[in-house]
Amino acid sequence: MLGNFTFHxxxxxxxGDKALDKLGDELKNYGPVxxxxxxxxxxxxxxxYDLVIxxxxxxxxxxxxxxxxxxxxxxxxxxxxxxxxxEREVDFILGVGGGSTIDYCKAVAGSAHYDGxxxxxxxxxxxxxxxxxxxxxxxxxxxxTGSEMDSCSVISSxxxxxxxxxNFRNPDFxxxxxxxxxxxxxxxxxxxxxxxxxxxxxxxxxxxDDNTSDYIAEGLMRSLIVSSRKALVNPEDYExxxxxxxxxxxxxxxxxxxxxxxxxxxxxxxxxxxxxxxATHGHTLAAVSGAYxxxxxxxxxxxVAKFKRLAVTVWNVCPDGKDDAAVALEGLETxxxxxxxxxxxxxxxxxxxxxxxxxxxxxxxxxxxxGYHILTRDEVVAVLxxxx
Amino acid sequence: MLGNFTFHxxxxxxxGDKALDKLGDELKNYGPVxxxxxxxxxxxxxxxYDLVIxxxxxxxxxxxxxxxxxxxxxxxxxxxxxxxxxEREVDFILGVGGGSTIDYCKAVAGSAHYDGxxxxxxxxxxxxxxxxxxxxxxxxxxxxTGSEMDSCSVISSxxxxxxxxxNFRNPDFxxxxxxxxxxxxxxxxxxxxxxxxxxxxxxxxxxxDDNTSDYIAEGLMRSLIVSSRKALVNPEDYExxxxxxxxxxxxxxxxxxxxxxxxxxxxxxxxxxxxxxxATHGHTLAAVSGAYxxxxxxxxxxxVAKFKRLAVTVWNVCPDGKDDAAVALEGLETxxxxxxxxxxxxxxxxxxxxxxxxxxxxxxxxxxxxGYHILTRDEVVAVLxxxx
Numbered sequence: 001m002l003g004n005f006t007f008h009x010x011x012x013x014x015x016g017d018k019a020l021d022k023l024g025d026e027l028k029n030y031g032p033v034x035x036x037x038x039x040x041x042x043x044x045x046x047x048x049y050d051l052v053i054x055x056x057x058x059x060x061x062x063x064x065x066x067x068x069x070x071x072x073x074x075x076x077x078x079x080x081x082x083x084x085x086x087e088r089e090v091d092f093i094l095g096v097g098g099g100s101t102i103d104y105c106k107a108v109a110g111s112a113h114y115d116g117x118x119x120x121x122x123x124x125x126x127x128x129x130x131x132x133x134x135x136x137x138x139x140x141x142x143x144x145t146g147s148e149m150d151s152c153s154v155i156s157s158x159x160x161x162x163x164x165x166x167n168f169r170n171p172d173f174x175x176x177x178x179x180x181x182x183x184x185x186x187x188x189x190x191x192x193x194x195x196x197x198x199x200x201x202x203x204x205x206x207x208x209d210d211n212t213s214d215y216i217a218e219g220l221m222r223s224l225i226v227s228s229r230k231a232l233v234n235p236e237d238y239e240x241x242x243x244x245x246x247x248x249x250x251x252x253x254x255x256x257x258x259x260x261x262x263x264x265x266x267x268x269x270x271x272x273x274x275x276x277x278x279a280t281h282g283h284t285l286a287a288v289s290g291a292y293x294x295x296x297x298x299x300x301x302x303x304v305a306k307f308k309r310l311a312v313t314v315w316n317v318c319p320d321g322k323d324d325a326a327v328a329l330e331g332l333e334t335x336x337x338x339x340x341x342x343x344x345x346x347x348x349x350x351x352x353x354x355x356x357x358x359x360x361x362x363x364x365x366x367x368x369x370x371g372y373h374i375l376t377r378d379e380v381v382a383v384l385x386x387x388x
Numbered sequence: 389m390l391g392n393f394t395f396h397x398x399x400x401x402x403x404g405d406k407a408l409d410k411l412g413d414e415l416k417n418y419g420p421v422x423x424x425x426x427x428x429x430x431x432x433x434x435x436x437y438d439l440v441i442x443x444x445x446x447x448x449x450x451x452x453x454x455x456x457x458x459x460x461x462x463x464x465x466x467x468x469x470x471x472x473x474x475e476r477e478v479d480f481i482l483g484v485g486g487g488s489t490i491d492y493c494k495a496v497a498g499s500a501h502y503d504g505x506x507x508x509x510x511x512x513x514x515x516x517x518x519x520x521x522x523x524x525x526x527x528x529x530x531x532x533t534g535s536e537m538d539s540c541s542v543i544s545s546x547x548x549x550x551x552x553x554x555n556f557r558n559p560d561f562x563x564x565x566x567x568x569x570x571x572x573x574x575x576x577x578x579x580x581x582x583x584x585x586x587x588x589x590x591x592x593x594x595x596x597d598d599n600t601s602d603y604i605a606e607g608l609m610r611s612l613i614v615s616s617r618k619a620l621v622n623p624e625d626y627e628x629x630x631x632x633x634x635x636x637x638x639x640x641x642x643x644x645x646x647x648x649x650x651x652x653x654x655x656x657x658x659x660x661x662x663x664x665x666x667a668t669h670g671h672t673l674a675a676v677s678g679a680y681x682x683x684x685x686x687x688x689x690x691x692v693a694k695f696k697r698l699a700v701t702v703w704n705v706c707p708d709g710k711d712d713a714a715v716a717l718e719g720l721e722t723x724x725x726x727x728x729x730x731x732x733x734x735x736x737x738x739x740x741x742x743x744x745x746x747x748x749x750x751x752x753x754x755x756x757x758x759g760y761h762i763l764t765r766d767e768v769v770a771v772l773x774x775x776x
Contacts, residue, residue, distance in 0.1 A: 001566070001630035001634045004405065005403055006400060006402050006410070008399075009397075012394060012395070013394065013395040014394050015646070016392030017392065210611075210631065211631065214611075217607070219607030223602075223604075227598070227600075243389055245389070250604070258403070259404075
């Protein structure tokens with residue numbers, strides 16, 4: 001654990017198939033006007049909406065509904081929510097959904113009482129939040145982003161073909177009921193699983209030091225692999241879905257990046273693809289990772305060493321009688337076999353990308369500085385082309 | 389992650405060789421009267437006392453000193469501190485030391501404004517704390533107990549030969565500078581390392597479900613083993629000491645017991661030994677664990693299965709061509725080889741225990757209900773005799 005850092009994560013997690021029973025107590029901490037935020041209405045079909053409304057009514061809250069939050073929520077939608085929250089003097093924002101909904105709630109919470117343009121101020125220029133914040137809580141219905149226990153909000157602008165993030169504040173609490181994820185379609189479930197894996201890998205695949213964070217990351221990956229295979233066979237395997245949900249939360253709540261370098265290049269590449277295609281986040285990550293990781297293995301001996309460790313510790317590759325590069329590559333190939341088992345997009349063409357979008361994607365792609373190899377713009381283009 | 393639970397750990401951790409620089413900002417959150425609590429004076433010899441006093445003076449605090457907190461702090465010492473804290477109207481308690489000091493601070497913080505007998509009320513009868521709490525912060529100088537990020541306080545009564553715990557509240561913040569542990573004598577350092585290992589094992593060695601918590605526990609153990617060997621060779625290996633410090637914190641802040649059974653029987657046995665011998669905590673745990681774990685392997689097929697997993701995943705035992713019991717035992721023996729490398733007490737005679745104390749220790753030993761085998765009193769006696 002080299003370097004100096006602070007760890008502080010005050011989000012309260014209520015976990016389990018009775019977790020929603022805790023919502024009433026949590027609601028007592030806030031004023032009477034609650035903005036209920038959700039997406040396309042799947043929570044009405046699966047009954048979660050009714051359960052949440054019943055708790056809000058029991059708590060005597062005045063409910064302001066805001067629905068229609070899309071995957072890759074847009075800045076225009078944020079402005080709509082911020083306007084409504086301010087107009088109706090909302091005391092508390094309750095998001096019911098997956099990462100898109102919770103990311104959206106944070107953006108609304110930090111924008112409602114900000115008088116300027118939040119896209120410019122927060123997402124493009126990372127200026128500090130000084131306006132009044134509306135507290136946020138959430139009922140999670142999809143495991144993946146970890147947004148329930150972090151401050152991050154990812155928002156898209158279609159007019160600018162940009163998908164950018166800003167760190168607002170954590171939700172005060174999160175209700176994590178694994179049963180609420182049972183009805184997530186398989187395409188979304190596996191996208192969430194790969195999002196989790198990518199979060200862990202992007203923190204793990206960097207640095208050459210010996211760091212407890214990496215050992216925790218290995219444990220999380222091993223658990224995720226076991227549970228993902230069970231969930232694929234039986235999406236209603238409570239134990240498997242609960243482990244996936246818990247792993248998602250701990251993959252991105254700052255625990256496993258403490259005291260170490262991180263690389264977020266797969267996310268940058270995937271988000272650049274999503275900005276042009278609106279494809280599902282986890283699938284865009286899967287679609288670019290093979291080409292990016294092969295480039296790393298080609299360019300960096302440190303990458304080979306860390307991929308070898310990953311291969312042996314997480315993917316159970318036997319290293320005996322093989323050179324490091326072979327072990328590293330065998331680990332990557334074993335991972336890709338698992339990705340195909342899950343049914344992930346293995347190229348960006350499957351995400352809807354066209355060759356003539358590559359240059360624009362490269363323009364939209366920030367370059368991370370913490371990985372084993374810092375990409376040139378030409379290399380970004382090369383990785384994207386190799387991912388077609 | 390079967391079962392329902394809440395995870396909420398708001399302690400703020402400032403980590404690194406510059407972590408003490410954060411103390412001044414933290415102190416701004418409290419009133420003017422600070423009780424500075426420490427042990428036998430080692431912090432004066434190694435200079436940490438001067439550094440902390442300088443920060444307190446810079447913050448304009450009025451300092452009430454309370455020193456002489458012993459290993460295995462006594463309830464009589466708690467009453468002394470509680471009386472002083474109340475008399476001097478202390479606003480904040482800053483503990484500088486290891487787990488004993490921090491445990492002691494929590495007991496004082498919860499007893500200063502309680503009018504009855506805290507030993508009876510808290511430690512013997514686990515009644516809820518309803519009196520005013522004095523907030524606690526700490527500067528950690530020894531890695532092991534995890535007290536810096538949990539609510540637990542372990543206090544001893546020599547007159548009753550009892551060492552009991554109560555869960556008060558977490559410290560608000562903890563300053564974790566690995567360099568502050570460099571001067572800990574080897575006997576104490578290895579005791580801390582085995583305390584950490586035992587914390588992890590007591591949460592890991594229980595249950596038959598597939599649980600992410602166990603995978604995280606395996607990662608923490610693997611990191612601890614690597615770093616403990618480096619620290620043994622060079623106690624000033626910053627990286628190793630920092631990993632040990634961080635692992636200690638995460639081993640007992642409730643993360644790795646979420647959603648699973650736990651067994652705390654090694655701690656109960658070790659604390660019963662300490663109540664009669666006043667021996668160092670970590671060494672008493674090491675001294676009883678071999679006999680207890682062998683009894684588990686003899687009594688429970690579930691224990692054999694979990695010890696086998698431990699052997700393969702953490703102790704790198706090759707399972708090929710061996711039956712489960714042999715793999716499990718080989719793992720335990722590999723662990724004991726590591727324990728001897730560290731120089732831990734491998735029997736309770738080395739902790740100062742006498743055969744005629746066994747019956748009294750058994751009387752002082754609570755029986756845990758969450759392990760692979762629930763001990764009878766005769767088995768407690770048998771384990772202690774086998775540990776002589």
